[in-house]
Amino acid sequence: MTIAVSTGPGRPAASEIVRRLPEYLTIWVPLLLSAAHLIAFSLWTIWISFTPSTLVPVTGWVGLRNYSAVAASRNWQIALDNLLLFGSAFVLLSLATGLILAILLDQRIRGENLLRSIFLYPLAVSFVVTGTVWSWLLNPGLGIQKLVHDLGWTSFRFDWLIDRDMAIWTIVIAAIWQSSGFAMALFLAGLRSVDADLIKAAQIDGAGAIRMYRRVILPTLWPITITVIVIQLQFAISTFDLVRALTNGGPGIATQLPALVVYDLMFQRSLLGRGAAAAVLMLLILLAVLLPYAAWRYIQRRRAKHA
Amino acid sequence: MPITTTRRRLLAGSVATLALPAFARAQSAVKPRLTAISQWSAGSDGAAITALGKKFEEKGGVWQHSPVPGFTTEMMNKLRAQIIAGDPPACSQLKGPEIAAWSKIAPTVDLDALVAAAGYEKVVAPDLAKLHRPAGKWIALPLQIYSTNMLFLSKRAMDKAKADKTPVTWAEFNDLAEKMKSGGVAFPVANGGTRPDDGQKFEAALAGISPAVYRTAIMNLDEKALKAPEIKAAFAQVRKIADWMDPNVGAQHFSTNLKRFVDGDMGMMIMGGWAQGVLRNAGFKFEDFVIAPGPSDNGKPVFLLNADAFIFWQRKEPDLQAGQTLMAQLVMDPAIQTMYSQITGSIPVRTDVDLSGEGWSDGQRRTAAALKEAIASNQAVLSLAHNMAQENGMTAAMIDVITEYVKNKTIKPEQAATRLADAVEGAR
Numbered sequence: 001m002t003i004a005v006s007t008g009p010g011r012p013a014a015s016e017i018v019r020r021l022p023e024y025l026t027i028w029v030p031l032l033l034s035a036a037h038l039i040a041f042s043l044w045t046i047w048i049s050f051t052p053s054t055l056v057p058v059t060g061w062v063g064l065r066n067y068s069a070v071a072a073s074r075n076w077q078i079a080l081d082n083l084l085l086f087g088s089a090f091v092l093l094s095l096a097t098g099l100i101l102a103i104l105l106d107q108r109i110r111g112e113n114l115l116r117s118i119f120l121y122p123l124a125v126s127f128v129v130t131g132t133v134w135s136w137l138l139n140p141g142l143g144i145q146k147l148v149h150d151l152g153w154t155s156f157r158f159d160w161l162i163d164r165d166m167a168i169w170t171i172v173i174a175a176i177w178q179s180s181g182f183a184m185a186l187f188l189a190g191l192r193s194v195d196a197d198l199i200k201a202a203q204i205d206g207a208g209a210i211r212m213y214r215r216v217i218l219p220t221l222w223p224i225t226i227t228v229i230v231i232q233l234q235f236a237i238s239t240f241d242l243v244r245a246l247t248n249g250g251p252g253i254a255t256q257l258p259a260l261v262v263y264d265l266m267f268q269r270s271l272l273g274r275g276a277a278a279a280v281l282m283l284l285i286l287l288a289v290l291l292p293y294a295a296w297r298y299i300q301r302r303r304a305k306h307a
Numbered sequence: 308m309p310i311t312t313t314r315r316r317l318l319a320g321s322v323a324t325l326a327l328p329a330f331a332r333a334q335s336a337v338k339p340r341l342t343a344i345s346q347w348s349a350g351s352d353g354a355a356i357t358a359l360g361k362k363f364e365e366k367g368g369v370w371q372h373s374p375v376p377g378f379t380t381e382m383m384n385k386l387r388a389q390i391i392a393g394d395p396p397a398c399s400q401l402k403g404p405e406i407a408a409w410s411k412i413a414p415t416v417d418l419d420a421l422v423a424a425a426g427y428e429k430v431v432a433p434d435l436a437k438l439h440r441p442a443g444k445w446i447a448l449p450l451q452i453y454s455t456n457m458l459f460l461s462k463r464a465m466d467k468a469k470a471d472k473t474p475v476t477w478a479e480f481n482d483l484a485e486k487m488k489s490g491g492v493a494f495p496v497a498n499g500g501t502r503p504d505d506g507q508k509f510e511a512a513l514a515g516i517s518p519a520v521y522r523t524a525i526m527n528l529d530e531k532a533l534k535a536p537e538i539k540a541a542f543a544q545v546r547k548i549a550d551w552m553d554p555n556v557g558a559q560h561f562s563t564n565l566k567r568f569v570d571g572d573m574g575m576m577i578m579g580g581w582a583q584g585v586l587r588n589a590g591f592k593f594e595d596f597v598i599a600p601g602p603s604d605n606g607k608p609v610f611l612l613n614a615d616a617f618i619f620w621q622r623k624e625p626d627l628q629a630g631q632t633l634m635a636q637l638v639m640d641p642a643i644q645t646m647y648s649q650i651t652g653s654i655p656v657r658t659d660v661d662l663s664g665e666g667w668s669d670g671q672r673r674t675a676a677a678l679k680e681a682i683a684s685n686q687a688v689l690s691l692a693h694n695m696a697q698e699n700g701m702t703a704a705m706i707d708v709i710t711e712y713v714k715n716k717t718i719k720p721e722q723a724a725t726r727l728a729d730a731v732e733g734a735r
Contacts, residue, residue: 054700056391056412073733075707141555162557164715248558250500252711268380269700270387270408 042283049276057272066277075264076278079256082168083285086257087236089169091229094176098228099185103213105184105190116188119181127178131245134174135161138246164254167247171239171255174246178234183228190224191217221299230293237286258282329654340369341630343617344389345400346382350373351584355650366378368633369626379694396618397627398634402449402616403695407441409618415446416619418635423638430657432682434613434689440701447618448638451653453580454674455611455690456511456601462594463571464492473599477515477544480575480602481523486702496551497573499561505710506692506702510547510578513541514609515602518686525705526689527697528735533728542712542720545645548577562589577601579613579693583670584652594668600677603686610681613693614656653679704734 049067052060070076101119122130137143140159148156155303160166194217202216240259247255249264262282268274334338341363347356350416353374360370373396375382379617382400388644389395389414389595401409422428422445431449439447458474465471474480484495514521517537532538535606554574562585567573569591576582583598600608617638619631637643644655654675664674680686689695694702708730712723 055408056387068732110636135557139557141553141556159555162554162714172453220695221504250714251713253707254711254714270380270383270698271700284496 010188031088040209045279051273053272053276055220055270055272062273066273067281070174070274070281071279072263073261074257074279075253075256075261078253078260078262079111082255082257086168086172086175086239086286087233090175090236091174092233093172094183094232095225096227097176098181099187101180101184102187102191105188116149116185119184122178122179123181123306126236127239127241128245130174131242134170134177135246136172138170162251164251167251167255171243171246175236175239175242178242179232183232186224186228187221190221194220221256226296230289233289234286237289258285310531313489329521337626338367338369339363339629339633339636340371340433340624340626341398342396342627343398343400343634344373344375344381344382344396346375346377347400347678348376351588351651353579359637359643360644362630362637362646363630363633364562364604366633368630369403380699381692390620395622397622397631398617398619400615401447401618402614403438403689403693404698405694406438406447406616406618407652408698410441410446416621416631418445418448418619421445421632422639423633425574427639427657429555430658430659432612432658432678432687435612435656438614438689438695447616448635449614449616449656451615451639451644451648451651452656452678453615453653454600454677455507455578455579455608455612455613455668455693456514456577457581457582457674458567458575458599458601459497459578459586460597460599461492461497461568461571461574461576462596463569464490464495464574465597467491467571468574473597475545475606476604477512477602477702478604479549484575487586490552491576493572493576494551494553496548497561497564497568497576498552498556499563500556503692504561504708505713506706507579507690508545508713509541509709510611510691512544512548513537513613513725514686514688516540516544516604517590518605518609518688519601521688525691528697528701528731530728531650534724534729536538538724538727539720540724545709545713546716547721551715565589565591580654580670580674582652583668584650587615588650593668598668598673600673607684607686608677608681610678610687611690611693612687613690615653638666658682701731701734704730 009016048057050060050061050063051058105115105119109115117152138158138161140146140157140162145156145158148158160170198216198220199212202212207215229296238259243249243255243257243260245264249256249260258278261274263276264275265271265278269275336672345356347353353704356372356374360372361368373385375385379400379402382457383405386395386399386401386409394428395413431439435449435452439445439449458480460473462489463613465619468483468486470483472479474483478495487495513525517535520535520537524535524538536642553564561576561578562581563580564573565586566589568576580598586596587593600610600612603609609700614640617634619635622628622631637658640662641655641657644657645660645666647653648655648671652668654662655670658675658679660674660675676686691697691702691705696702697705705727708723708726712718712726718726
């Protein structure tokens with residue numbers, strides 16, 4: 001009490017600053033470093049995207065030529081189509097799978113901890129491993145199709161991996177396997193934090209299980225749903241290792257994704273300028289997802305303050 | 308107190324011992340040292356460069372090779388990083404038109420005197436020599452040659468087809484494939500599904516149909532030649548080949564299927580000469596397969612050149628410079644080329660090496676003979692799929708079209724030909 005009076009509000013004593021120095025150092029130094037890193041390299045990439053750089057970065061100005069070359073290339077167009085399909089299918093399906101798993105786990109079943117670990121486990125595996133394992137499972141000559149054939153059902157066909165129209169779905173499958181556990185964990189936390197009084201009140205009013213979920217519990221989950229969607233979307237946009245290990249953009253160039261195109265341009269074709277332009281386009285797509293999310297968060301906070 | 312003295316003495320003694328070699332080195336001639344990077348880390352390639360390193364050490368050098376496994380482009384990423392950092396390796400693997408492109412971003416070593424001393428120029432194929440002295444001076448040295456369009460025939464598949472004649476033209480190749488198919492060979496063409504693999508099918512087809520069009524269209528990117536009917540015919544031939552391949556290979560490497568090839572489950576393989584090294588390294592015998600030059604419609608062998616080379620980057624350190632001189636001498640030495648090619652299955656760059664002796668396979672002898680004949684009839688051309696004909700950006704744009712065509716059977720040969728010409732325009 002006496003200390004507060006002597007220093008006055010909002011002006012901590014020198015001793016206070018010294019005492020909290022470790023906290024400031026641990027938070028601000030890494031934060032500034034990573035921010036500088038991020039911003040500096042983003043600006044660097046943006047600059048390179050306007051230069052005629054090929055093998056190594058060079059100075060010079062070519063305006064939007066790199067951008068128009070990337071946008072006109074078949075690889076990039078295929079990559080964008082795939083991103084649209086993969087992004088929406090992956091986000092919706094992993095959301096649905098995660099929610100169903102969470103609701104099922106929420107029924108106070110025995111062995112919940114074990115099951116939760118099993119569903120979360122794929123998240124601990126790197127995408128390269130996921131991609132490689134699924135590339136074997138989905139290979140018609142080695143994996144699931146061969147197994148079913150060997151069991152006797154020889155007309156069975158599951159050759160999406162080598163079917164250029166369906167190959168993108170193999171990436172959806174592998175990505176869902178990998179990350180629906182993550183959605184499940186978030187939803188489960190949400191389900192557990194629903195106000196017990198609300199549930200009791202609904203029970204007293206005679207609501208059945210389905211109705212309870214539809215009308216009472218699920219509506220409280222929507223902030224979590226948005227978080228999951230944003231996290232999964234930014235993952236979908238930057239997917240690289242999974243595709244590289246699973247299909248490597250093939251058959252042919254049927255499963256190209258933007259990140260693969262960036263890598264291909266920069267490191268396979270040694271066209272740094274065009275690669276940088278593709279990377280900047282990817283950044284813009286990401287911003288198209290993240291900026292509305294940030295705006296939504298801002299509005300939410302202001303509303304909470306006023307209320 | 309006495310203990311401290313002892314320690315101090317010990318310390319002084321060890322410092323003196325450590326400093327001694329450096330002192331001695333500074334006194335006498337420098338010990339040659341070589342920092343090198345390449346993609347050769349495993350299998351016959353790894354064994355060959357390790358053997359080269361041993362020879363380097365026998366001559367008193369210090370061999371510091373850092374392999375970067377994977378495709379050549381992965382090795383290039385390391386090279387790029389080192390060049391940007393101002394610390395290039397004394398010598399690195401690089402080949403084809405990339406030698407010219409990369410020599411513009413960092414200073415290279417002028418090897419003219421060494422090449423003249425070894426009399427190397429006279430024994431190297433002229434088209435190949437040109438790639439290694441892009442601005443008139445030798446800055447890189449080719450080490451070994453492969454043909455990317457060798458035809459490998461499985462003995463067991465030949466037995467199944469009741470055939471014993473090696474196909475010379477594409478028509479004969481197609482006949483044999485049909486015979487194999489009806490003789491019970493599940494897939495008459497063995498293959499992998501990688502991009503270079505698909506590219507090789509196309510270049511083998513086009514060069515076999517017309518080496519002249521291959522030269523103008525693919526090597527010189529002549530607009531008219533890119534619209535020639537031969538291009539369409541080549542795509543049509545590629546479609547036939549693709550229909551005989553196992554569709555399940557996905558993006559696998561060709562080596563995955565070698566056992567099925569030897570077993571006669573797959574019949575023919577259009578692959579570079581390096582497949583011999585891989586087959587031998589996997590434990591298969593020379594009796595299991597036949598190697599012949601790839602199909603050529605005019606009957607004379609067509610040779611799609613792929614040559615590995617070392618480029619030498621300028622360094623100031625005297626020991627590295629001495630190492631570069633020693634390395635250059637070794638690379639041009641016929642005995643070293645013989646040792647290297649016998650391990651990898653390639654043929655020597657030097658056209659004056661005698662392959663009749665022990666340690667060479669019939670396939671290698673045939674390849675070397677094909678090269679001589681092809682040079683004489685102007686049918687030795689540079690491989691597209693293996694980055695010899697064009698720089699990486701152009702190659703990748705063209706292979707995009709080819710690999711999509713191989714995997715998408717709804718694309719017609721004429722469509723593919725148009726797309727190829729468009730891709731070339733777009734990448735120019």
